[in-house]
Amino acid sequence: MMELLQILLGAAIVIGIVLARRHMADFPAQKPEDYADDYLVLDMKKHLNGAMVCEGVIFGPTGRVTSSFVADFDVVWDGDTAEVREHFVYDDNTTQDRIWTIVLGEKGYFTATAPDVPGEAQGRQAGGTIRMQYPIRLPDDVGGHLLKTVDWIYLTADGTLINRSQFRKFGFKVAELVATIRQKDPQ
Numbered sequence: 515m516m517e518l519l520q521i522l523l524g525a526a527i528v529i530g531i532v533l534a535r536r537h538m539a540d541f542p543a544q545k546p547e548d549y550a551d552d553y554l555v556l557d558m559k560k561h562l563n564g565a566m567v568c569e570g571v572i573f574g575p576t577g578r579v580t581s582s583f584v585a586d587f588d589v590v591w592d593g594d595t596a597e598v599r600e601h602f603v604y605d606d607n608t609t610q611d612r613i614w615t616i617v618l619g620e621k622g623y624f625t626a627t628a629p630d631v632p633g634e635a636q637g638r639q640a641g642g643t644i645r646m647q648y649p650i651r652l653p654d655d656v657g658g659h660l661l662k663t664v665d666w667i668y669l670t671a672d673g674t675l676i677n678r679s680q681f682r683k684f685g686f687k688v689a690e691l692v693a694t695i696r697q698k699d700p701q
Contacts, residue, residue, distance in 0.1 A: 555641060556643060563591060564698075565588055567584065568585040568587055568600075571693070572690070573691075583602050583604045584602075585603070594618040597615055599612075624638070633649065645665065647664050649663065661682060661683055662683070664680050676692075
């Protein structure tokens with residue numbers, strides 16, 4: 515009986531450490547305020563504007579690349595509202611289209627909507643970063659699952675954006691995306 519209690523206590527400690535690390539030192543622990551004093555300042559109307567190209571990879575739950583893609587983005591601003599038209603071509607030649615509507619608010623906050631996003635994405639820009647959180651529904655041909663998504667976009671010195679996104683189901687990471695986003699025809 516004592517041995518079983520020691521095993522259970524050890525398992526509880528390990529689980530506690532894993533959960534504490536995730537909430538204090540892992541990707542989900544970042545906050546926009548962490549980047550508020552960056553020397554780079556991401557201006558969404560400037561850095562997410564016009565014809566853009568996005569190139570990236572998707573990692574599965576084991577950390578191996580499961581897919582890659584190239585996407586064309588067309589971003590048009592009308593005041594504080596943007597329409598972002600995305601056309602993805604995956605390595606297996608399948609395609610996907612999405613249209614985001616982004617509405618800027620005060621103090622770096624914004625909302626975004628898209629057809630495969632139930633409800634409204636909540637976002638915040640601070641310093642050289644953007645964070646956006648939302649649920650996303652996968653297409654039916656890949657299961658139709660609803661995943662919790664956290665997107666981080668980081669501005670680099672040359673204006674390229676690095677996008678890192680994690681997708682979770684029941685709190686477990688099931689996929690991760692890493693991509694670059696840059697002007698298609700830099701001026």
